[in-house]
Amino acid sequence: MSDIAPTSPRGAWNTAIYARLSRDRRGLSENVSIQVSECRDYADENTWPVVGIFPDNDISASKYSKKPREHYDLLLRAIRQGQVNIILITEMPRLYRRLEELLELIKLAETTKLQRIQTTDGISYNLDSAEGIHAAINAVNNAMLEAARLSKRIKRKQRARAIEGKVHGGGRPFGYEPGGLVIRESEARVIRECARRFIAGESIGDITRDLNKRGVLTATGKPWRIENLQRTFMKKRNIGVREYEGQEYPAEWPAILTREQWDRMEAQRLSKEWRWPKTQTGVRKYLLTGFIYCGRCGSRMYSGGRGPECGRPSQRRYRCRPHDNYGNASGCSKTFRIAEPVELLVTQAVWHVFDDPKVAVFLSPKVDEDKVRHLVQEFERRKGKLDQLVTDYATDVLSRDQFIQAKGIAEASVQEAREALSHYQSETSLAHLPATQTIRDAWETSGLEWRRNILRLVVDRVIVHPGQPGTQRWNGYRFDPEKIEIKWKF
Template structure:
């Protein structure tokens, strides 16, 4: 891979001297300039998994430490990349600044990267292999404690060991969290992230004004009223979800089928305990609801009119595209409700 003209391949012999030791490590050899040396440019990467978590060093503190590290090396700071509130362990989480950093490393736009520690860079060994491949041209990789020479077997081993240790730590934490959630569920305690509709923030105390609305929803569905009519009515009345959003068919269905309504606690789809106190609806009513939804025909076959309905997604908001216009949904900018 050709290096960026402003940040050439690192020639460690030129930087360290003919014996491979000492010399000016802030300079690197530029093959395109007949071996002349230029200032080493290093990017900085900082990350925190959760915003407002005082147990983690802030991204501001990480960047300050990395800038000091770059100064110790006698190099110049290239670009600073920060991913706030982004997990490096969950493969479903996208880290935009990490991807931008890797693009710069792989194209030779920077001479290397500095991180506070390798767990900030990644907790997935497969992502570390991507950096190792990019470092074949001689990238500089630094953390707050040392340097990883990814052009040598020992350097690659030390780097992989750090990422494997970070991945192991995350795996153990995930296991403990899952075990703790299951134990809480068996004790009848709540594992919710957002306040459940019909309950106070503790997830146990019933919020009566919302509970009354929930009972109304149950009654209307069991008497055969169309779900679209219920959704339209709730939104027109200004009744919002627990997060302040508008109702939809899916959010209405999820609420009605929630075991918590009948005083049951579920974990990963399995009922594992019962909540203290009186439930919002009785178990028989909840079971009638679940049987009603289970008996309904799932979806509709594709048709020539609505080809690919539910199979393609909006490239902007990633919502599944459907071919069933509904009056309560927002129209297209030109006022039409179908395409």
């Protein structure tokens, strides 16, 4: 924290000490403390009262840094309040490596009591003279040049290490021992499990909740977050690949997964991008969204739950809506059904279909890794063409009308590729069912996305015909199963 003392008597050289360390992985702040101590000694030798100490730790001053310098901002506030005459630093790069920030300080010197920047090696930059300003600008330019040279040296070193397949550094990667070269088998089993379940169609959310429920922790000992889990098991380091600036190099560490497994996970990830919208909580709750249609008007039905009101419990429902998400006329708005009995009826029907082992054998595809890789590559190619259109429009290669027309065609092409991926991934959900496990068994333990993938294999649509159940009861619900029609794909 900054330490600001009361303003000294008029005429004193009120001094603010600024210290900064670009990176301190250990969090010990030793270098910052050394800078502060050196500045204090210098101020004492010159009998300058120190009115504030402003240390920024683990923060770069280069133009590439996006992290705010909190205590530098406090220093500027103290200057604006008229508390500072001198900024004392060990060397100019501690304060600036960006010319625009120095120009801001020069402007402040015109309207405040700030007079100069002073370094502990005796160099003074007087901000009230042209010569001093010129010298300060030259010092910052030199610091910028040195930063650019250092960046190039670091990049050359990183590229050389990448080509050799060496580790990048940083904390311990999940699945490996410290140093990243030896597999930690207990965590590798988790990565393999996640890959298998994701390929089989389970959602990241379902897998994340299961791992946290079982007490499986990250490499830093924390519970998993959805985005963190996907980023972890989708890393190419898990297949023995070192990445650098879009290029791949054979790594020096052993692989946990195969390239074929990674390709299938990537296919699954891309196929999920076009799926139906989720609820506001980010977790899908309805099994039949996208499958269920109104038997009165033929429009698609949507999830439309009712919250608790007037003492009644909340209720999940499917309903025919009068308008779609764009406000266009959609359905008749006259058909509603409670979700639970409809989903139970469809589920039991699907179980019955798969009770015949011949059906499972017939539907189960052979794993075709070349097909997966081709689908992924085709999606990326089409996506790249769509992205290129934006560049062509921005550089006036295409007119606005040409861009709009081409964009529509390209987006349809990308959507077609996504749907091809999705269809293939639905098939692989069945392919990865263990030989000793039935669909009925797997249904009870698998997540909602896996269940929807199984539905896609055999169900074309579910039609809800109009009518009331009256006094009829089915499995504990006031529900008439005769009003539900399932259209199969076979």
